[in-house]
Amino acid sequence: MKNSIGIGLLSFFLMAAMLVISGCSVLESAMDMAPGFIPGVDKKDVDMAKSGLAVGQQLVEAVDTITPEQEYYIGRAAAATIINTYGVYEDDAATLYLNELGSTVAEFSDMPEVYSGYHFIILDSDEINAFATPGAFIFVTRGMLACCDGEEELAAVLAHEIAHIQNRHAIRSIKSSRWTKVFTKLGSEAAKQAAGGRDLAALGDMFEGVLDDVTKALIVNGYSRDLEEEADVQGVAIVERCGYSPAAMVAMLKVMEKSLGSNGGGFGKTHPSPEDRIETVEPMISANRITRNSARQSRFDAAMRGARNSRS
Amino acid sequence: MIHRWLAVLILLVFVLGAGSMWNPVFGQDAMSVQVRSSNVREKASALSKVLGKLAYGSRVSIVGKPGKSWIQVKSQQKTPLAGFMRTSALTKKKLKMKGTGASAAMAKADDVALAGKGFDKEIEDAYRKKNVNLTSAFAFLDKLEDDPKFKVKPEQVVEFVKKGKLKPKEVS
Incomplete structure (x- = not known):
């Protein structure tokens, strides 16, 4: 039984990891079905995997979608x-x-x-x-x-x-932790921007952070x-x-x-x-x-x- | 039980693998110019005649894809421009200004941040204001970009290749 739970958990997190890599949001809902269906997986595991999925997708998209x-x-x-x-x-x-x-x-x-x-x-x-x-x-x-x-x-x-x-x-030298920060901040900024305003100070700080990573990689x-x-x-x-x-x-x-x-x-x-x-x-x-x-x-x-x- | 989960995993890998093979150029019929100004050429060649230019955000219909580097297009204008454009000048995204209000509210946070509403001239201006020690450096960059004598035109490249007796081997 212990072995079965281990395999179940491993399978579940592998599935989550594959979703992160593929960025396939359609199959994300499959994770909701996991508790009670996969041995050893409960709602806490689903939330944890979903949170990882969100961050992972953002990081992949950040580098690939920057225009x-x-x-x-x-x-x-x-x-x-x-x-x-x-x-x-x-x-x-x-x-x-x-x-x-x-x-x-x-x-x-x-x-x-x-x-x-x-x-x-x-x-x-x-x-x-x-x-x-x-x-x-x-x-x-x-x-x-x-x-x-x-x-x-x-x-x-x-x-x-x-x-x-x-x-x-x-661009790829920009730290992943920087992208996480950018997306966390921008998530809360979206409403302000939608209303027509821009938090230039916050965007300016992010710009400087990104710039710092790039110039350090280039010069130092x-x-x-x-x-x-x-x-x-x-x-x-x-x-x-x-x-x-x-x-x-x-x-x-x-x-x-x-x-x-x-x-x-x-x-x-x-x-x-x-x-x-x-x-x-x-x-x-x-x-x-x-x-x-x-x-x-x-x-x-x-x-x-x-x-x-x-x-x- | 273990075999059941292995079967599910194998199925997932297969489905996701098939999805990742999807080529973004096929299955869609239009793309946007993602650079300030892009050349539309007569042939799929770096040394081919430039028929015209298309500005940032212009939409083009895809006519064909002769290779990795070139896309055959027809611009979606009143008087369409037809020819070949570089793959690197085009994106499958629609590059419209997002504006304000309801339409912007519907946009995803990352789109708002990184596709036209993120790091732009307004952010650069604020950065320049804060870092006055970079004023002359930015002034040099402005001069380099704006002065026509430093802008290398497509015909200059053709001339440079010809005068230097270079024999390029292009990859389509």
Whole structure:
């Protein structure tokens, strides 16, 4: 009998878990039938499972239903924080070239259209680093540009960042506890909003919380090794679709490996080592040589000379 | 008794599994533009001619789905625009402003919060007001987004590819 109760309880909670994962509200009512029908399950267990179901569904929906417009506003504020931290390298020719190259690379990604388009910005820092905020604001430092010998390598850096965008890694870095708080608060706010009013202070607090998670993931903690590998693997696929040699990703990582020896911050802090990253992407690449082209090299050199050579 | 419950579980897994295989694009005939402005192209190609643009919230009828990245559409306008749009520019949701009063009261709390009534320009304005140290950073972002010289048009991408002698391999 004891065994039967255990199996009954286990079955019931497995059923609840499956409902959470599937988000299938139609079958939720099946749980109401469980007491007296499943051994060892009473009304308290049903309420507990239903409460878990509600929170679980909200968390799944939160990340999946956040609109590109919402991502854009979170991303703009995160971008402002990054600009405020590093400073912008303002050079119109370099910025235009970076935006032309980046927009071209993005066209061949799995997320070519975002709410307000892709925007690429050079940060005035010797630190080797690059960031992609939600809403597709992509940053590369002068230190990172110095690791790129040509357009091919820079395309690889941008493709890695675009892969973070297409996987919504920054949005997924928002803590689940944050989403729980957001939904609990918004549940009670719904009536006020329905009446035409908005609690800007409460929404502002939530916005700051979300922003805090995103900027911490981008600047301080970085993503997990798995997410970085995912961005590298997809980055290689994107540059290949554009028509660039995927070997450019390895070439850039090799320069970075040398440079990071004397500059351990930035990428070194928030990314796996270039050596490990090379190990991940090298098996994907058939030709080890980069096919360069004089027209591409000329436009890269002309636009990036200043940014790559200046020191702050 | 145990076998009975195992059978129920297996049945549930089967039902839920079948449900999760449902493709949101099929079984519906209209979608909304979920980006500020999206290109409608002549062919399902990043380098194809742009026939026109559709603004946020515009509804399109689905004509076909040639691949993962593209949807063949016809806009629901007086003079319809027909062509191909990116999957990432479209959503199955209706993106109408929710307004106030009874219609908003009927909306789910999460819809109200996260689909047009959540983090928007009003929230950004309040955040900017509170964080004056970010004023010049936001001003730079405004300049980058609004200045036509930094807006990369579709024809610029075509030119960039051509001048750089790139041979893209597109995935439909």
